[in-house]
Amino acid sequence: MKFGILVNEGPYNHQASDSAYRFAKAAIDKGHEIYRVFFYYDGVLNATKHSEPPSDDRNVIKNWQKLAEDHKVDLVVCVAAGFRRGIVEDSLAPGFRISGLGQLIEAGIQADRMVTFGD
Template sequence: MKFGILVNEGPYNHQASDSAFQFAKAALEKGHEIFRVFFYYDGVNNATSLGQPPSDDRNVTKNWQKLAEDHKVDLVVCVAAGLRRGIVDGNLAPGFRISGLGQLIESGIQADRIVTFGD
């Protein structure tokens, strides 16, 4: 099965990002495909290169980066939501890219299922 994932919450104020990551990881381990992960609303904060979590805490951004690198997962940040929250090309973490809502629509067309994490 081919999944599209929509992440609507930031990395440290809600469980949604961790749940989305664990879902994606488990789906890939079971042989499914992740067509794209689209970060929207506060979810765009998962893509900042400016975050510095304590060394004894998980680094959600790096988790997403490694997943994308290991499995060629497309990580897309909504441009409008990003701009509202100060996420721009200059502080975008490697492995993420900025694009528009058309990428979310394409996920809905190409994937068998869209799974949403967060409000």
């Protein structure tokens, strides 16, 4: 089954991104496909290459990056929400790409299920 995932919140204020990552990983491990993960609202902050969390905690951005690397998951950051928050092409960690909101609607159409994680 193809899942689309929407992440509404940034990496550390809320658990949303962690929950979305755990869900995505479990889905892939069970043989499902993640059609796309779309980052919107403050969720765009999950894509920043400048995050350096303390070494004794998980690295949310790296988790996503690794998922993209290992399983070719499409990680898309909303351009409009990103520009508002200072997330532009140059800010992106490897594995993320920036594109329009239409990519979210398209994921809703193409994926079998759309799951939202937010505040």
